[in-house]
Amino acid sequence: KATSTSKMTENGVFSRDKVLTIDTMNPTVKNVEYAVRGPIVQRAMQIEKELREGVKKPFTEVIKANIGDAHAMGQQPITFFRQVLALCSYPELLNENMFPEDAKNRARRILQACGGGSVGAYSASQGIDCVRQDVARYIERRDGGVPCDPDNVYLTTGASDGIVTMLKLLVCGEGASRTGVMISIPQYPLYSAALAELGAVQINYYLNEEKCWSMDLSELESSLAEARKHCNPKALCIINPGNPTGQVQSRQCIEDVIRFAAKERLFLMADEVYQDNVYAEGCQFHSFKKVLFELGPEYSDNVELASFHSTSKCYMGECGFRGGYMEVINMDAEVQAQLSKLVSVRLCPPVPGQALMDLVVNSPQPGEPSHITFMKERTATLSLLAEKAKLTEQILNTVPGITCNPVQGAMYSFPNISLPEKSIKEAKAPDMFYCMKLLEETGICLVPGSGFGQKDGTYHFRMTILPPTDKLKILLAKVKEFHQKFTQQYS
Amino acid sequence: KATSTSKMTENGVFSRDKVLTIDTMNPTVKNVEYAVRGPIVQRAMQIEKELREGVKKPFTEVIKANIGDAHAMGQQPITFFRQVLALCSYPELLNENMFPEDAKNRARRILQACGGGSVGAYSASQGIDCVRQDVARYIERRDGGVPCDPDNVYLTTGASDGIVTMLKLLVCGEGASRTGVMISIPQYPLYSAALAELGAVQINYYLNEEKCWSMDLSELESSLAEARKHCNPKALCIINPGNPTGQVQSRQCIEDVIRFAAKERLFLMADEVYQDNVYAEGCQFHSFKKVLFELGPEYSDNVELASFHSTSKCYMGECGFRGGYMEVINMDAEVQAQLSKLVSVRLCPPVPGQALMDLVVNSPQPGEPSHITFMKERTATLSLLAEKAKLTEQILNTVPGITCNPVQGAMYSFPNISLPEKSIKEAKAPDMFYCMKLLEETGICLVPGSGFGQKDGTYHFRMTILPPTDKLKILLAKVKEFHQKFTQQYS
Numbered sequence: 015k016a017t018s019t020s021k022m023t024e025n026g027v028f029s030r031d032k033v034l035t036i037d038t039m040n041p042t043v044k045n046v047e048y049a050v051r052g053p054i055v056q057r058a059m060q061i062e063k064e065l066r067e068g069v070k071k072p073f074t075e076v077i078k079a080n081i082g083d084a085h086a087m088g089q090q091p092i093t094f095f096r097q098v099l100a101l102c103s104y105p106e107l108l109n110e111n112m113f114p115e116d117a118k119n120r121a122r123r124i125l126q127a128c129g130g131g132s133v134g135a136y137s138a139s140q141g142i143d144c145v146r147q148d149v150a151r152y153i154e155r156r157d158g159g160v161p162c163d164p165d166n167v168y169l170t171t172g173a174s175d176g177i178v179t180m181l182k183l184l185v186c187g188e189g190a191s192r193t194g195v196m197i198s199i200p201q202y203p204l205y206s207a208a209l210a211e212l213g214a215v216q217i218n219y220y221l222n223e224e225k226c227w228s229m230d231l232s233e234l235e236s237s238l239a240e241a242r243k244h245c246n247p248k249a250l251c252i253i254n255p256g257n258p259t260g261q262v263q264s265r266q267c268i269e270d271v272i273r274f275a276a277k278e279r280l281f282l283m284a285d286e287v288y289q290d291n292v293y294a295e296g297c298q299f300h301s302f303k304k305v306l307f308e309l310g311p312e313y314s315d316n317v318e319l320a321s322f323h324s325t326s327k328c329y330m331g332e333c334g335f336r337g338g339y340m341e342v343i344n345m346d347a348e349v350q351a352q353l354s355k356l357v358s359v360r361l362c363p364p365v366p367g368q369a370l371m372d373l374v375v376n377s378p379q380p381g382e383p384s385h386i387t388f389m390k391e392r393t394a395t396l397s398l399l400a401e402k403a404k405l406t407e408q409i410l411n412t413v414p415g416i417t418c419n420p421v422q423g424a425m426y427s428f429p430n431i432s433l434p435e436k437s438i439k440e441a442k443a444p445d446m447f448y449c450m451k452l453l454e455e456t457g458i459c460l461v462p463g464s465g466f467g468q469k470d471g472t473y474h475f476r477m478t479i480l481p482p483t484d485k486l487k488i489l490l491a492k493v494k495e496f497h498q499k500f501t502q503q504y505s
Numbered sequence: 506k507a508t509s510t511s512k513m514t515e516n517g518v519f520s521r522d523k524v525l526t527i528d529t530m531n532p533t534v535k536n537v538e539y540a541v542r543g544p545i546v547q548r549a550m551q552i553e554k555e556l557r558e559g560v561k562k563p564f565t566e567v568i569k570a571n572i573g574d575a576h577a578m579g580q581q582p583i584t585f586f587r588q589v590l591a592l593c594s595y596p597e598l599l600n601e602n603m604f605p606e607d608a609k610n611r612a613r614r615i616l617q618a619c620g621g622g623s624v625g626a627y628s629a630s631q632g633i634d635c636v637r638q639d640v641a642r643y644i645e646r647r648d649g650g651v652p653c654d655p656d657n658v659y660l661t662t663g664a665s666d667g668i669v670t671m672l673k674l675l676v677c678g679e680g681a682s683r684t685g686v687m688i689s690i691p692q693y694p695l696y697s698a699a700l701a702e703l704g705a706v707q708i709n710y711y712l713n714e715e716k717c718w719s720m721d722l723s724e725l726e727s728s729l730a731e732a733r734k735h736c737n738p739k740a741l742c743i744i745n746p747g748n749p750t751g752q753v754q755s756r757q758c759i760e761d762v763i764r765f766a767a768k769e770r771l772f773l774m775a776d777e778v779y780q781d782n783v784y785a786e787g788c789q790f791h792s793f794k795k796v797l798f799e800l801g802p803e804y805s806d807n808v809e810l811a812s813f814h815s816t817s818k819c820y821m822g823e824c825g826f827r828g829g830y831m832e833v834i835n836m837d838a839e840v841q842a843q844l845s846k847l848v849s850v851r852l853c854p855p856v857p858g859q860a861l862m863d864l865v866v867n868s869p870q871p872g873e874p875s876h877i878t879f880m881k882e883r884t885a886t887l888s889l890l891a892e893k894a895k896l897t898e899q900i901l902n903t904v905p906g907i908t909c910n911p912v913q914g915a916m917y918s919f920p921n922i923s924l925p926e927k928s929i930k931e932a933k934a935p936d937m938f939y940c941m942k943l944l945e946e947t948g949i950c951l952v953p954g955s956g957f958g959q960k961d962g963t964y965h966f967r968m969t970i971l972p973p974t975d976k977l978k979i980l981l982a983k984v985k986e987f988h989q990k991f992t993q994q995y996s
Binding site: 033035038041043044046048051081083085087088089091096097099100101103104110128132134135136137139171172174175182185186203204208279281332333334335336344345348349352355359360361363364365366367 | 521572626628662663665666673698699772809824840846850851
């Protein structure tokens with residue numbers, strides 16, 4: 015416990031105890047964990063620094079496959095997007111002949127919607143009107159005409175911002191009436207971090223690794239029944255396509271989940287930021303909203319749903335702009351007014367990110383001058399990702415002791431790794447031990463499965479499929495070699 | 506209370522109660538208020554829409570003086586900043602001859618610091634290294650050489666983000682041990698909103714309107730003593746130059762506040778986003794950090810301080826980019842590690858905003874090709890603001906029943922308005938009633954003083970000095986006329 019005593023230091027100066035110490039600070043913040051940027055990644059950054067300083071290592075560079083940061087791994091931005099962003103930043107360029115007309119038109123339209131014609135003005139807190147309209151039309155096209163009201167669209171500072179905002183609205187109560195939120199295990203650790211910070215109960219439901227990380231109705235049911243004994247479950251979160259697990263849920267599975275949520279009175283949160291990252295043959299992205307409306311008014315008039323999208327993933331990979339949106343469906347009008355008030359406190363999402371979101375949902379159309387280049391760039395990026403998804407799965411499955419589900423979508427593989435008994439006994443967190451050793455010996459930076467959650471007694475790592483093909487091959491070869499050596503060493 | 510009954514609607518469809526209702530939602534969110542974008546502003550937007558639709562009004566346009574949104578009011582962006590941002594967005598432009606070399610050099614330096622050379626990559630969660638280094642050097646220059654460690658600098662999504670993050674670390678406890686945070690009244694309502702959301706105790710201390718909104722040591726002391734009876738006061742927030750009150754605190758006053766914080770063991774939060782907006786002769790901006798270090802090691806080695814800055818105000822006015830930084834001083838090392846972990850969950854602040862922050866702290870220097878234009882633009886903007894600050898004060902003080910302190914800095918005037926007895930009796934919130942009537946009759950959009958807090962029985966409004974001079978004159982003339990009419994009507 016903190017005391018208020020002062021003491022004399024060596025220099026004869028009084029030193030007092032801090033006001034803010036690890037003992038006096040907000041304890042919920044201490045419970046927050048975020049493995050994607052955790053100790054392994056911090057050590058990787060140190061090693062990079064050591065390499066720059068000339069320290070000798072068994073490798074010459076760190077290959078980072080810990081985070082879905084496409085541009086950092088060499089993915090090129092879409093030319094059209096960047097042209098419009100340059101025009102919005104410095105509208106003098108509208109007078110130059112170097113940009114195609116469709117880029118200029120998009121920039122003019124965005125600037126006209128900005129206060130004083132400047133992306134430096136605050137926008138409405140919910141986001142620029144015309145961007146929200148474009149988002150609504152995009153959703154309608156995506157969902158085969160299911161209507162979307164722009165008033166239900168909120169632009170956000172990346173998808174994370176929208177997810178945390180929704181959880182903030184949902185979470186309350188103490189003791190047995192504390193709000194519980196169901197999240198998949200493995201999960202993306204933003205969810206566990208946000209729930210810890212908000213003091214909510216995290217209700218785990220396990221994805222079925224044997225069935226390619228699909229969702230299991232019986233698992234949802236038993237997990238919910240158990241949770242009801244000690245908290246008040248109010249929401250169910252789904253990430254589809256999956257992070258860290260790379261699966262694409264079937265239409266049937268989504269239907270089951272919606273029926274479950276309706277029956278059990280759960281608010282649905284659908285994290286659909288990888289909706290354009292689908293690679294496997296026979297797989298298709300089905301939005302929760304579309305399936306909801308296909309189930310008829312008993313569901314579409316009732317089930318509450320928030321869906322999230324982002325500029326950071328898919329073929330765009332524009333993480334740095336922190337653009338995103340959420341759509342809320344069947345939200346109580348009074349609650350929605352509270353949501354609008356809540357987002358107004360933070361003034362507005364970054365306007366360049368809003369502009370980028372607009373370009374994603376309103377990309378060059380056939381006949382427009384940028385259309386061919388845009389399609390070429392988009393297809394090239396997505397084809398390359400599909401190729402790397404396949405390559406990753408294939409090579410990992412050649413390693414004895416590693417089993418890898420198909421990377422059907424998103425940007426990650428989450429293979430199961432058999433660890434030798436001795437390593438499990440020696441290390442407190444065997445997969446952390448494994449990943450740290452991998453990093454020190456090969457320079458490869460992955461995230462241990464424990465950072466995402468996994469069934470007791472199983473071990474995994476998450477790796478992105480983002481490194482350039484040549485580096486990805488090196489990475490996979492090194493993982494293979496390392497895993498065999500590690501297994502021998504600890505057997 | 507929510508029940509789980511379903512009922513049949515007219516269409517024969519089951520309609521169930523919502524999961525998330527005003528009764529089941531997070532009650533702390535309901536307590537949040539943010540007047541700067543409250544009911545008056547919503548009505549102003551409606552009126553603008555009505556005007557566009559041809560509805561006849563006693564005026565032809567809404568003049569908004571409710572929010573510090575400089576570009577929306579016609580302030581021009583700094584050319585150099587926007588050139589560099591365009592270059593960063595679309596690096597192909599580096600090959601063109603249309604940009605000055607210093608703009609290109611800044612863009613190259615920023616891009617080199619970005620993953621994959623793209624502002625579309627995530628940055629380090631604390632912010633891009635070289636930007637934090639530039640911020641540190643800027644702070645050292647500003648504070649006459651007081652050292653600044655870039656490791657203590659965190660880039661943020663606007664200043665609001667930094668302030669909320671610091672409050673998150675500080676706030677905890679229940680009942681009588683709940684964290685209390687001292688804020689000035691009048692205040693900027695981000696503070697009250699954040700404290701409400703976090704469930705902290707808001708401890709008001711009143712600024713001295715008679716002495717040009719200065720801080721009063723005896724007021725701080727009595728407010729703290731009273732608060733100690735029912736909560737655990739841990740922090741003291743100061744906004745200097747002041748929002749909504751436009752004062753610039755004297756060096757003596759800052760010294761007094763620091764000694765008070767040291768004696769009473771309070772964590773200091775200095776909101777210094779208006780540090781370049783100082784107009785009045787004899788007034789000067791003194792950073793809390795500089796004064797802290799001038800008081801000697803007994804203070805500079807001990808008092809915990811977080812200071813906030815932003816790209817949104819000053820001569821930049823780039824609100825839409827959501828750029829900012831905070832510097833933490835004397836923060837406990839373990840707590841700082843928790844802070845770094847906490848910010849990592851949200852990945853990173855928007856990279857274009859980080860780039861802009863870099864340009865603000867590393868602007869064109871004498872001898873560089875853009876220096877002359879930059880200085881001309883900067884000076885023009887600040888001179889115009891100084892002129893409008895004076896104009897606002899002078900004209901308002903000619904109105905019987907309006908008393909206006911000098912607008913020494915920032916971008917706001919917060920005049921005291923005498924309201925006739927009858928209007929006070931008739932209206933629940935007399936200044937809200939006044940501002941709404943002003944809006945309906947003249948199209949002028951101000952924020953009532955109650956949105957910022959004021960002494961009981963006094964009434965104010967906040968108006969920005971941002972409208973262009975001709976519109977500002979119209980605005981002030983209309984306020985004068987309205988106030989006289991209103992006074993007659995309700996006398």
